[in-house]
Amino acid sequence: MNNHAPLSVPTHHVKSRWLAHLNLELSLTDYGTQLTKTQRLGPLSVQKAFYPEGKDCAHIYLLHPPAGIVSGDELRISITNKAGAHSLITTPGGNRFYRAREDLNIGDTKQTQVTTINLEKHAKCENFPLETIVYNGADGFNQVDIHIQENSAYLGWDITCLGLPSSGQAFDKGAYTQLNRVFCKEKLIYHDRILISAENQLLNESAGLDNNSVFATFLAYAPEQLNDKEQRKTLVEDLREKISAVEAQSLLSITDIDGLLVIRYLGSQVAQCKQLFIILWQVLRPIILDKTGLQPRIWHT
Structure with a gap:
């Protein structure tokens, strides 16, 4: 039975800023993976779990009706998969970090989103939000922390588009930080941080993004399924x-960091990145999760 309860925070909207929280808990029950706890504050929410693949994998759509983050906003999402539970998390649309406002009396123009995913033993999570669009002049910070056990499994990506290149709006003012961390049994095994700003010119430098507006990371970690080095070597070759079959060698790279597969995209097209990641997900999913790569219905709407 779902337990829907408000969070005990005194206020969620102060001086035109959202302090939004969403805590979800999924459990493996006699009826499959169920959304057993939902706590929310502010505009973050979910409707219900969907089961296009059957009862063991719950598809969850994260909803944020404002569809964007402005100065002073702080969004925190916490997802816990209890033992044996399997969730696929996605969004109905892209997230947006809008241009930072300069007329606020909140002391900070920062726009923050923090996502924390906790996986208990034999739990599985696929975390596939649609793209994050960073508007020119934004002051954004996006953090994703993954906590995994030695017998759980995680597949997840983040896709970032700087500016609105299709509309001729480059990202030449403001700042954006993307921080990804993975912990196994509470030991930090991966820490990846990039700060793009007008001052450091990392967007334009050849040692940085080399004038590419879209960068993305796809992480795959399953200590139990990917514990054999030779097996991982064969998988990386596959x-x-x-990648070679779709002539995307200049766009994608794959690195095996002691069993954590790190796939990176650097290019200029969000749709291209997503399609390439889906192709690779359809290879990884049967090996790590023993399931075919059935795309969520919402991706087709």
């Missing part, structure tokens, strides 16, 4: 063959 993934690279897929």
Whole structure:
């Protein structure tokens, strides 16, 4: 039975800023993976779990009706998969960090989103939000922390588009930080941080993004399924063959960091990045999760 309760925070909207929280808990029950606890504050929410693949994998759509983050906003999402639960998390649309406002009396123009995913033993999570669009002049900070056990599994990506290149609006003012961390049994095994700003010119430098407006990371970690080094080597070769087959060698790279597969995209098209990631996900999913790569219905709407 779902337990829907408000969070005990005194206020969620102060001086035109949202302090929004969403805490979800999924549990493996006799009826499959169920959304057993929902706590929310502010505009973050979910409707219900969907089961296009059957009862063991719950598809969850994160909803944020404002569809964007402005100065002073702080969004925190916490998802816990209890033992054996399997969730696929996605969004109905892209997230947006709008241009930072300069007329606020809140002391900070920062726009923050923090996502924390906790996986208990034998739990599985697929975290596939649609793209994050960073408007020119934004002051954004996006953090994703993954806590995994030695017998749980995680597949997840983040896709960032700087500016609105299709509308001729480059990202030449403001700042954006993307921080990704992975912990296994509470030991930090991966820490990746990038700060893009007008001052450091990392967007334009050849040692940075080399004038590419879209960068993305796809992480795959399953200590139990990917514990054999030779098996991982074969898997990486298979993934690279897929990349070569679609002539995307200049766009994607794959690195095996002691069992954590890190796939990076650097280019200029969000749709291209997503499609390439889906191709690789359809290779990884049967190996790590013993499931075919059935795309969520909402991706087709």
